[in-house]
Each structure stands twice: as structure tokens, then as C-alpha cells.
Amino acid sequence: xxxxxxxxxxxxxxxxxxxxxxxxxxxxxxxxxxxxxxxxxxxxxxxxxxxxxxxxxxxxxxxxxxxxxxxxxxxxxxxxxxxxxxxxxxxxxxxxxxxxxxxxxxxxxxxxxxxxxxxxxxxxxxxxxxxxxxxxxxxxxxxxxxxxxxxxxxxxxxxxxxxxxxxxxxxxxxxxxxxxxxxxxxx
Numbered sequence: 001x002x003x004x005x006x007x008x009x010x011x012x013x014x015x016x017x018x019x020x021x022x023x024x025x026x027x028x029x030x031x032x033x034x035x036x037x038x039x040x041x042x043x044x045x046x047x048x049x050x051x052x053x054x055x056x057x058x059x060x061x062x063x064x065x066x067x068x069x070x071x072x073x074x075x076x077x078x079x080x081x082x083x084x085x086x087x088x089x090x091x092x093x094x095x096x097x098x099x100x101x102x103x104x105x106x107x108x109x110x111x112x113x114x115x116x117x118x119x120x121x122x123x124x125x126x127x128x129x130x131x132x133x134x135x136x137x138x139x140x141x142x143x144x145x146x147x148x149x150x151x152x153x154x155x156x157x158x159x160x161x162x163x164x165x166x167x168x169x170x171x172x173x174x175x176x177x178x179x180x181x182x183x184x185x186x187x
Contacts, residue, residue, distance in 0.1 A: 029101040031099050031101055038090075
């Protein structure tokens with residue numbers, strides 16, 4: 001059970017919607033600062049699908065989700081340099097320094113069976129195979145080996161569940177449930 005990079009509750013709101021709603025937008029990057037004189041910006045990429053950021057793609061910037069069209073993209077080491085059709089110099093585009101860049105959720109590809117976007121998992125009720133409710137999936141930690149789901153119970157206690165097939169038995173998006181197997185010593 002894998003979930004790509006995401007706008008988690010720790011780093012950015014999901015398009016201002018409650019966590020159980022389907023968001024209209026997903027974060028794809030964070031604009032850092034202008035680069036050069038012609039309106040490019042350095043951007044930290046926050047998506048597993050940077051190939052979607054192409055010339056002509058509509059994106060949205062900031063809390064107001066201002067629509068922009070990508071003019072060009074190119075990589076510079078670990079960051080992307082991105083330019084928008086609406087801006088031609090560094091001073092104009094600089095107003096978006098440190099703002100998040102979003103794309104419509106409709107522009108993202110469907111994932112293979114058994115893979116989910118994080119926004120689809122947040123808010124799921126987590127239930128043990130014996131029927132005991134553990135709590136609600138509230139966040140995700142991206143670790144080197146595998147992702148880890150953070151589950152919070154009604155009393156506010158948090159549990160960490162590795163996102164591996166031995167633990168995550170099933171996900172039912174319609175019922176908003178995740179069934180899990182608790183390995184000895186996990187909690």
C-alpha cells in the first residue's frame with residue numbers, strides 16, 4: 001500500500017477542504033525565489049509526478065489558487081526552474097515567493113490497483129482484523145524504507161503503522177475503512 005508525496009496536515013492544507021472531501025487541488029511544489037531576469041522561479045518539487053509540469057499546463061498558486069500557465073520548466077540540481085506565461089521578469093513573479101503551487105486533482109493519473117494518493121487515505125477509519133477500531137488515519141511519515149501511517153484514537157493517542165502489505169490488509173475507499181493486522185510488538 002503506497003501513497004505518493006502529499007500535502008500532509010503538517011506541511012500544507014489540502015485545498016482548504018475537510019480531510020474527508022476530495023480536494024480540488026494537490027500541491028506539486030513550493031516556489032522559492034526568482035532566478036535570473038526573465039521571470040523564472042526556483043521551485044522545490046513536492047510531487048511524485050514532476051513529468052506533469054510541462055509547457056501549457058494550467059497550475060494554481062497561493063491561497064487564492066490564482067491560475068497560471070507554465071511557459072517552461074528545467075531542472076537545476078535538486079530544484080526545478082519554472083516560468084509562467086503571465087510573468088516576464090523577476091520582480092513580477094517575485095510576489096509568489098514561498099507560495100505553494102497546485103494542480104487540479106483531475107490532471108493526475110489514475111494509480112494502479114492497490115495504490116492510493118494520500119488525500120484518499122487521510123480520514124480513513126483504521127480497524128484491526130478482530131474488529132477493534134484503532135482510530136483515524138491522520139498523517140503519513142515518509143521514511144527511507146517505507147511510509148508510516150499515523151493513526152489517532154478517540155483519546156488522542158497516536159499509533160504508528162508501517163505501510164507494508166503484512167500490516168495493511170485492505171483499503172475500502174467507499175466505506176472509508178482500512179483493515180490492518182497488528183504484528184506482535186507493533187503498538
